[in-house]
Amino acid sequence: MxxxxxxxxxxxxxxxxxxxxxxxxxxxxxxxxxxxxxxxxxxxxxxxxxxxxxxxxxxxxxxxxxxxxxxxxxxxxxxxxxxxxxxxxxxxxxxLLEALTLKETVAHLGHLPVHWTAWIGFQLLGGLRHAHGAGVLHRDINPGNILLTGDRVVLADFGIAALNGDPSASTTVPLHCAPAYVAPERLRGLTASPAADLWSFGASLYFAVEGRPPYPGSDSLAVLGEAVNRDPDPPVKAGPLRRVLEGLLRRDPSDRITADHAARLLSAILRMEGVAVDPPRLPAARLPPDSFAR
Incomplete structure (x- = not known):
């Protein structure tokens, strides 16, 4: 009908x-x-x-x-x-957003320039820091959930989102989640955290600037095995973004750079590229108990 x-x-x-x-x-x-x-x-x-x-x-x-x-x-x-x-x-x-996803955009262009990727990351990180400041974990950040409208970068699909520290939140990674964008600790069955969202954010930026995911391949089981057992291949097209990507994609979540640190690095890259952005600021919301900031 x-x-x-x-x-x-x-x-x-x-x-x-x-x-x-x-x-x-x-x-x-x-x-x-x-x-x-x-x-x-x-x-x-x-x-x-x-x-x-x-x-x-x-x-x-x-x-x-x-x-x-x-x-x-x-x-x-x-x-x-x-x-x-x-x-x-x-x-x-x-x-309603008239937008292409980051996944679709990279499919059209092959990969994105460093300054585009840094701008996308800086804008997206503002939303992610806001969500974490309100106690919300996304848990499924990947290039298919990042929307590009021309003047906005928007994080969509909070379908498996959870409140930070919620004991009822499942530790199981849903089948529809792409393993190349899931933090290694979550693939091992540990609880999601802001640091896990940051790993997925970093993996999405890696995809944008390199034109492929951190663990390439069409076999999900093979990708899952690599994601659990080894570090991503070093980026080769990232230039000054390499420091950001390597900081976000550290396997140990306690060693990962914080959102604030990543925001400062991205804003410095944009200023170096001649792109004007506002200085990164902390979220307006009060950080929840058991703050993840270092």
């Missing part, structure tokens, strides 16, 4: 067309009839088990994603407007 015959979700949102996937969900372009603006709506699809669809799991995942993203307000984090349940399905209403 065509989407034109659908009744508006919540008597407010008219679905127009699907635009892609976001983890285990479908993204729709839709129109908010009340505010008369287009929005993006993520339809959360349940995972299937031997005894059928995991509807309760889908509901928990939708609530976690919406609540995690909704507590954040930063240009580098996708804005969440609404959450509704209808017809046994969960729907998250978000801002």
């Amino acid at each position: 065509g989407t034109g015959k659908r009744r508006p979700l919540g008597d407010r949102y008219q679905l127009i067309s699907p635009t892609g996937r976001d983890g285990p969900g479908i993204i729709w372009r839709a129109h908010d009839l009340r505010l008369r603006r287009d929005v993006a709506i993520k339809e959360i699809q349940p995972l299937f088990r031997a005894d059928g669809a995991d509807l309760d799991g889908a509901r928990r995942r939708a609530m976690r994603e919406a609540r995690s993203a909704a507590r954040l307000s930063h240009p580098a984090v996708v804005a969440v407007h609404d959450l509704l349940e209808e017809g046994g399905r969960l729907w998250i209403v978000m801002e």
Whole structure:
């Protein structure tokens, strides 16, 4: 049945067309009839088990994603407007961004120049520091979740986000997560942390400037084995970014550079390249207990 015959979700949102996937969900372009603006709506699809669809799991995942993203307000984090349940399905209403992912951009260009990569990293790190300052861990940063709009860099898909220190958060890495962008300690079953997000952030910048992931290959099991057992290959195209990448991709999370340190290094690279940026600042939110800053 065509989407034109659908009744508006919540008597407010008219679905127009699907635009892609976001983890285990479908993204729709839709129109908010009340505010008369287009929005993006993520339809959360349940995972299937031997005894059928995991509807309760889908509901928990939708609530976690919406609540995690909704507590954040930063240009580098996708804005969440609404959450509704209808017809046994969960729907998250978000801002609509006309954007390419970092993954798509690198696929078109081969790799990005150092100053582009540094600018993307500096903008994205602002959103990540804001999230960590609010106690939110993303846990799935990769080039497919980084959106480039032309004047914004936006982190999307908080589908497996968790609150820092939440004992109920699973330590299992979901199957849809690309192992080349998951911190080694998480692949070994340890709890996610801000440092693990920073490893994934560094792996995404490595992909941008090198044109390939830190552990290349199409065999997920082989990539997983390499990611657990060895350091990434040294970057060869990164130039002054090499210091940032090597600091972020240290296997021991306690040795990894902090977000503040990475922000200072990236801003220095941009100034050296003649790109004006504001000095890096600490997040406005108070850091949570058990602060990860060194």
